[in-house]
Amino acid sequence: MKQKHSHYRVQLPVRISEQPLPVEPVELNIESLSFDGQGVAHYQGKAAFIANALPGEQVLARLTEEKTKFYSGHTDTILTADSHRIEPACPHYQQCGGCDLQHLDNERQLELKQAQVLDQLERLGQSKPANIIAPLAANSWNYRRSARIGINQLSNDEPIIGFRRRGSHLLTQIDSCAVMDKRVSDIFSKVRYALTDTGDIKHITQLDVDLGDEGGYLSLRLKKELNDEHLEIFNHLAKHYGLSLQLQLIGTDHYATPAQLASYTLNQQELQFRPDDFIQVNAEINQQMVDKACQLLELKPEDNVLELFCGLGNFSLPLAQSGASVTGIEGNLTMVQQAELNARNNGLENCRFYCANLAEKLTGLQWFKGSYNKVLLDPPRSGAAALIPQITKKRPELVLYISCNPGSLARDSKLLKEEGYKLQDFLVMDMFPQTHHIESMALFVRGKKKSQKKKLFSGKGISR
Numbered sequence: 001m002k003q004k005h006s007h008y009r010v011q012l013p014v015r016i017s018e019q020p021l022p023v024e025p026v027e028l029n030i031e032s033l034s035f036d037g038q039g040v041a042h043y044q045g046k047a048a049f050i051a052n053a054l055p056g057e058q059v060l061a062r063l064t065e066e067k068t069k070f071y072s073g074h075t076d077t078i079l080t081a082d083s084h085r086i087e088p089a090c091p092h093y094q095q096c097g098g099c100d101l102q103h104l105d106n107e108r109q110l111e112l113k114q115a116q117v118l119d120q121l122e123r124l125g126q127s128k129p130a131n132i133i134a135p136l137a138a139n140s141w142n143y144r145r146s147a148r149i150g151i152n153q154l155s156n157d158e159p160i161i162g163f164r165r166r167g168s169h170l171l172t173q174i175d176s177c178a179v180m181d182k183r184v185s186d187i188f189s190k191v192r193y194a195l196t197d198t199g200d201i202k203h204i205t206q207l208d209v210d211l212g213d214e215g216g217y218l219s220l221r222l223k224k225e226l227n228d229e230h231l232e233i234f235n236h237l238a239k240h241y242g243l244s245l246q247l248q249l250i251g252t253d254h255y256a257t258p259a260q261l262a263s264y265t266l267n268q269q270e271l272q273f274r275p276d277d278f279i280q281v282n283a284e285i286n287q288q289m290v291d292k293a294c295q296l297l298e299l300k301p302e303d304n305v306l307e308l309f310c311g312l313g314n315f316s317l318p319l320a321q322s323g324a325s326v327t328g329i330e331g332n333l334t335m336v337q338q339a340e341l342n343a344r345n346n347g348l349e350n351c352r353f354y355c356a357n358l359a360e361k362l363t364g365l366q367w368f369k370g371s372y373n374k375v376l377l378d379p380p381r382s383g384a385a386a387l388i389p390q391i392t393k394k395r396p397e398l399v400l401y402i403s404c405n406p407g408s409l410a411r412d413s414k415l416l417k418e419e420g421y422k423l424q425d426f427l428v429m430d431m432f433p434q435t436h437h438i439e440s441m442a443l444f445v446r447g448k449k450k451s452q453k454k455k456l457f458s459g460k461g462i463s464r
Helices: 106-123 187-195 228-241 283-297 316-321 333-345 388-392 406-418
Strands: 026-029 039-043 046-051 058-066 070-080 146-153 159-162 204-211 216-222 244-249 262-266 269-273 304-308 325-330 351-355 374-377 398-403 421-429 439-446
Touching (some): 026 039, 039 058, 106 406, 106 421, 146 187, 159 187, 187 228, 216 228, 228 244, 262 283, 269 316, 283 398, 283 421, 283 439, 304 316, 316 325, 316 333, 316 351, 388 406, 398 406, 406 439
Parallel strands (some): 216 244, 304 325, 304 374
Antiparallel strands (some): 026 058, 058 070, 146 159, 146 204, 398 439
16 A cells, blocks of 8 residues: 655745835934944834934934845934034035035034044954044145046936935036035036037046146046047136146046146155046145154154055155155056156155055065064055054054044054054044045054963873
8 A cells, every 4th residue: 555645835934024114204313423424323123324413413314224234214304403513515415425424513523533433443443542633634625636527418418517416326416516626616517518518428427637736637538539529628628727638438547648747745845646646635634644644653764664555655755755764565556656756856765666466465575575663554445454464573663554444444453453563643634524534543553462372281292
């Protein structure tokens, strides 16, 4: 007799549908400020990140999205305003994603940024600075000398010239920008007016503005060559602003090297740069930052300084001006060449520059075999975790870390602490007023590296 087989239907767990977001705004108490400039509250056991809300405020917020661990939303009504809240100065503030803290006075912006980094350093980096230096500050408006401006065209052929909208890849139409250098703050409306009724412009993807002390570059990224009319328009615009027009077809490596390079001055030294080169956007803060770096490193002629991520020599040349020997390392070959040219043009024979991939091991590289008693790090947002163990093996007296990411700084501070370095001095720098971005500087001083505890009994080497 054949045995009957029982067929069981697997009972899947019933999926409970997510509760819909509240239709009406919800009342929230804002507890703190997130690293992207949003107010942080809690709703139904989850964090809620609310745009245009400040710590200490009570708001009615409209929740727009729910994730597994948090909500997102924006302020609908401010019930109780923070005393530092101000009216944004820019008419495009509500739409443009360029600035996100114009509703907070600048002094309070810096206080909160400093507190944010110190909190990260203590919680994640297990480090507390022995000395907190007053923030570096300058003009909080019309400070930006470098910007990338988007260009597109609406369905009715109207040109749209501006920055990305908040939380979107789409552009918002800009007439003028309150944080751009006054020399070019109206370039948006000028470009839009010049391109109106000139046909298809969708092959013009972006316009970069990079200013020196005088002059600079107006650089276009293109899908195809400009026609004669558009070329004439941009030549006229470049002449109007006293800039050199640069054109780059997408897919080619670089802009052509201009006949005359733009430049800016640091401590009576002239630093030239090309259209592709990175420059600090805030000239006043850059000067203060470089001065503070030289001061904290206490430079002497007998010092050997290693600078990693040196760029075109923004720190290297002022460091070398003190008489110290400086070795600068950068991953971009054209910027290394520019740094060498800048050193030569300023008569500095005590700096050398090398191109190297700083994400790889440095062992075996000739320049890394040298002896360095002071190190300056100015890494990208990802930080310098892979470099810390390699650098600290050389046991430099001082490590000065310039950071644009509090999270990376906190992580790398912990690594430096584990290698026996103490966080001596810390300060924030107002490189990006009106935005949530934070630039900071931390000086680490060599101490004694904690030795590994030896096992009292290993069980090895015993014979019976």
